[in-house]
Amino acid sequence: MTDRIERELVVDATPERVWEVVTGPGWLADEVQIDLRSGGDASFRSAEWFKQGWVEAARAPGRLTFWWAAQGEPATRVELTLERQRDGTTRLRVVEARPLERLDLIGLPLPGSSGASLGPALVAA
Incomplete structure (x- = not known):
């Protein structure tokens, strides 16, 4: 089972502007x-x-994937996908998910990250 939230909207702007x-x-x-x-x-x-979190992948202006978590909460994976439409608008899709029912993410320092945690280490629950 995956806890998942998906939203999609069309924005009256270019993918470059939406990315910004x-x-x-x-x-x-x-x-x-x-x-x-x-x-x-x-x-x-806010x-x-x-x-806090870390970037899994970033490809401007089309896709951003990152993990984030509040203190003491399980990490979730967020993926933003921007797709240019023929009419000049941008389709923005946002998916936030906490995958892997039997596995949990644990915080480990990332290489070269000044001690930041929330790296992609998996441990069986």
């Missing part, structure tokens, strides 16, 4: 710091919550 918006402050969280490289650190802060 979804990777900057104000859309995912009030404050966003994200190193848009595989293995890059990420942090997200008035009500704070999450």
Whole structure:
């Protein structure tokens, strides 16, 4: 079983412009710091919550995949996919999932990440 949330919307803007918006402050969280490289650190802060994570893959302006978690909560995988439409708009698909019913992610430092945790280590539950 997978806990999963999916949303899709069409935005009246180019994929490049949508990419700027979804990777900057104000859309995912009030404050966003994200190193848009595989293995890059990420942090997200709003008035009500704070999450840390790491980038699994980033390919501007088409796809961003990252893992994030609040302190003491299980990590979830977020994938943003941007697809240019013929009419000049962009289809944005967002999927957030906590996969693997019998496995949990544990926090391990990522290579070259200044001690950040939430790396992709899997341990049987």
